[in-house]
Amino acid sequence: MTTTTSRHEAAPAAAEPKRPARDREAKGEGRILNAFSHTFLAIWGAMVAVPLLWAVIQSFRTDDEILHSPLSLPKSWHIDAFGRAWTRGHIGDYFFNTIVVMIFSVTLTMLLGSMVAYVLARYRFPGNRFFYYLFFVGLVMPIFLGLVPLYLTVKNLATSIQAATGLPFEHWIGLNTYGGLILVYIAYSLPFTVFFMHSFFRTLPESVAEAGLIDGASHTALFFRIMLPMAKPGLVSIGLFNIIGQWNQFILPNLLMKPQGPGDTDKSMLTQGLLALVNNSKYETDWARLFAGMTIAMLPILATYLVFNSRIQAGLTGSITK
Amino acid sequence: MRHGRFPFIVGFLGFPVLLYFVYVIWPYMQTAYYSLTDWNGFSRTVPYAGFGNYADLLKDDQFLRSLFHNVVILVVYPIITIVLALFFAFMLNVGGRGDRAGIRGVAGSGIYKTIFFFPQLLSIAIVAILWGRVFESSADTGFLNALLAKVGLVDPAHPLLFLGETESWLMPALNFRDTVLDAPVVLWCLIVIAVWGGVGFYLVLFSAGMQSIPKDIFEAALLDGSTRSQTFFRVTLPLLWEHISVAWVYLGIAALDFFLLAFAIAPPSMLATGASHVMSSWVYHTAFASSRYDKFGYACAMAVTMAAFTFLFALIQLRITRREKIEY
Numbered sequence: 001m002t003t004t005t006s007r008h009e010a011a012p013a014a015a016e017p018k019r020p021a022r023d024r025e026a027k028g029e030g031r032i033l034n035a036f037s038h039t040f041l042a043i044w045g046a047m048v049a050v051p052l053l054w055a056v057i058q059s060f061r062t063d064d065e066i067l068h069s070p071l072s073l074p075k076s077w078h079i080d081a082f083g084r085a086w087t088r089g090h091i092g093d094y095f096f097n098t099i100v101v102m103i104f105s106v107t108l109t110m111l112l113g114s115m116v117a118y119v120l121a122r123y124r125f126p127g128n129r130f131f132y133y134l135f136f137v138g139l140v141m142p143i144f145l146g147l148v149p150l151y152l153t154v155k156n157l158a159t160s161i162q163a164a165t166g167l168p169f170e171h172w173i174g175l176n177t178y179g180g181l182i183l184v185y186i187a188y189s190l191p192f193t194v195f196f197m198h199s200f201f202r203t204l205p206e207s208v209a210e211a212g213l214i215d216g217a218s219h220t221a222l223f224f225r226i227m228l229p230m231a232k233p234g235l236v237s238i239g240l241f242n243i244i245g246q247w248n249q250f251i252l253p254n255l256l257m258k259p260q261g262p263g264d265t266d267k268s269m270l271t272q273g274l275l276a277l278v279n280n281s282k283y284e285t286d287w288a289r290l291f292a293g294m295t296i297a298m299l300p301i302l303a304t305y306l307v308f309n310s311r312i313q314a315g316l317t318g319s320i321t322k
Numbered sequence: 323m324r325h326g327r328f329p330f331i332v333g334f335l336g337f338p339v340l341l342y343f344v345y346v347i348w349p350y351m352q353t354a355y356y357s358l359t360d361w362n363g364f365s366r367t368v369p370y371a372g373f374g375n376y377a378d379l380l381k382d383d384q385f386l387r388s389l390f391h392n393v394v395i396l397v398v399y400p401i402i403t404i405v406l407a408l409f410f411a412f413m414l415n416v417g418g419r420g421d422r423a424g425i426r427g428v429a430g431s432g433i434y435k436t437i438f439f440f441p442q443l444l445s446i447a448i449v450a451i452l453w454g455r456v457f458e459s460s461a462d463t464g465f466l467n468a469l470l471a472k473v474g475l476v477d478p479a480h481p482l483l484f485l486g487e488t489e490s491w492l493m494p495a496l497n498f499r500d501t502v503l504d505a506p507v508v509l510w511c512l513i514v515i516a517v518w519g520g521v522g523f524y525l526v527l528f529s530a531g532m533q534s535i536p537k538d539i540f541e542a543a544l545l546d547g548s549t550r551s552q553t554f555f556r557v558t559l560p561l562l563w564e565h566i567s568v569a570w571v572y573l574g575i576a577a578l579d580f581f582l583l584a585f586a587i588a589p590p591s592m593l594a595t596g597a598s599h600v601m602s603s604w605v606y607h608t609a610f611a612s613s614r615y616d617k618f619g620y621a622c623a624m625a626v627t628m629a630a631f632t633f634l635f636a637l638i639q640l641r642i643t644r645r646e647k648i649e650y
């Protein structure tokens with residue numbers, strides 16, 4: 001650090017004599033590079049933003065317009081496609097399903113994840129490292145490696161607990177139940193949450209914890225009253241990360257949330273519902289409804305992102321390098 | 323101080339660890355176990371097969387073709403993503419004019435950073451819908467075909483197939499036993515989508531890295547008369563090496579996975595031809611498709627092999643990219 005500062009101060013004097021020539025050279029290169037890079041940045045920005053905007057606009061148009069002049073703006077703005085997507089496309093139901101599951105899964109992920117992270121980060125006990133690396137395994141393995149046995153586990157676990165207790169566990173945590181999906185979401189969100197919060201709890205000062213314990217607070221009270229509030233910035237970042245991740249989760253609901261027979265209700269998540277709309281639109285050709293459904297599914301996350309932009313980015317990339 | 327420590331630790335760890343073990347670790351362990359059996363997924367008896375499934379892998383032409391597709395992705399996808407992300411990150415963080423105000427990104431870099439990140443927020447279903455329209459094989463409704471037809475590069479009567487194209491591109495299809503080792507156009511389309519989705523994330527990752535490099539290093543380089551490309555190659559790149567190496571590992575793991583893209587975006591007709599299959603989608607197909615109902619144990623053996631490849635790759639990658647850490 002000191003060497004760079006002194007170099008910084010010394011440099012102007014040393015570089016002064018030969019500066020003009022070099023400067024002109026650098027400026028010329030700079031201008032070309034500037035134009036080039038701005039063009040490139042703008043093109044990439046358009047590649048990302050235009051399809052999204054285009055899709056949103058499609059939902060305000062009629063199918064006739066969508067099919068015959070896909071690139072023009074709508075002549076009049078129709079909003080009835082949103083109604084059709086919400087009711088006939090069942091997007092409303094799927095939206096509701098997703099919200100119900102996520103209220104529990106995100107809250108519990110955050111709670112259980114920070115509890116594990118806190119204990120692993122601040123308490124020394126035999127087996128601490130073992131649990132730490134156990135969670136590391138889940139961070140590295142791609143989800144779908146355990147997909148087939150996971151399906152059987154969810155199914156058999158509910159069946160065997162039901163057989164043992166006589167309570168209707170198959171309707172609580174079996175296949176195609178909110179409870180089952182919530183538990184699975186939590187389990188698969190834990191590794192990343194634990195790692196992120198682990199590094200966060202390690203940075204909190206020891207003195208606060210000691211003071212709390214001397215004042216007679218129990219370990220549990222210390223965690224909930226002092227440590228958890230102090231970790232709030234970290235909780236916000238990883239919470240948003242989990243919201244995005246679980247909102248967009250595709251493999252797990254696709255595997256676990258299929259009606260298990262004729263009498264079973266459809267409890268699909270939003271991503272499944274969208275794919276169903278894609279497949280239906282091939283036969284019913286209601287493109288506007290498809291795009292409206294997509295817009296409905298996309299907007300909550302985009303809005304959250306725009307509000308918490310920097311925190312989400314910090315949350316997504318922060319722990320990757322630690 | 324030590325009072326009630328043990329019950330507290332057990333109380334906090336107990337339930338989450340149990341949950342995690344049952345739904346994550348246990349399935350992985352089961353996959354490893356079933357790979358040594360000829361179990362079909364539902365019968366009561368589980369016939370032990372030793373390493374027979376692993377021996378069969380070598381005879382499975384479709385598996386080898388899928389593996390080859392993964393290799394193509396592994397070679398192309400990380401490098402394109404990293405180069406683009408690095409270029410953008412450099413432009414947005416230190417590419418602007420270094421004047422009296424010091425080092426900064428080009429104008430409007432905040433907006434660019436926000437927008438580039440968008441694909442990261444979309445579920446794979448939405449990505450599938452959007453890119454389905456972009457690659458659609460019609461000069462009327464397909465984005466790219468309409469564009470190319472306007473420029474005159476595509477005959478409107480014969481639009482390009484894109485996601486429906488099994489022809490190998492950039493490399494000849496090599497005949498291998500009963501199959502081919504190739505890089506079909508549909509695979510390239512999937513790679514394009516993957517790059518489109520990934521650049522924003524790695525841009526943010528590299529940006530964070532560049533922000534943590536002290537500004538006086540860049541200023542010193544500028545004052546010494548360094549041009550922007552010199553600054554990039556001589557200063558930024560070496561100091562960012564650790565981030566790049568992390569990105570490489572993550573992208574490599576993603577390239578060996580690639581499940582969502584191959585599963586949700588490639589049209590079903592493509593999966594039937596095998597042109598768009600990568601290892602993961604082939605595992606899924608083998609485990610769940612009704613035509614292969616008795617292949618469950620075999621699918622598990624494939625999954626374990628894939629996991630082994632992934633770990634091996636991560637290890638090798640970490641070895642290759644290991645360098646002395648630069649402290650600043």
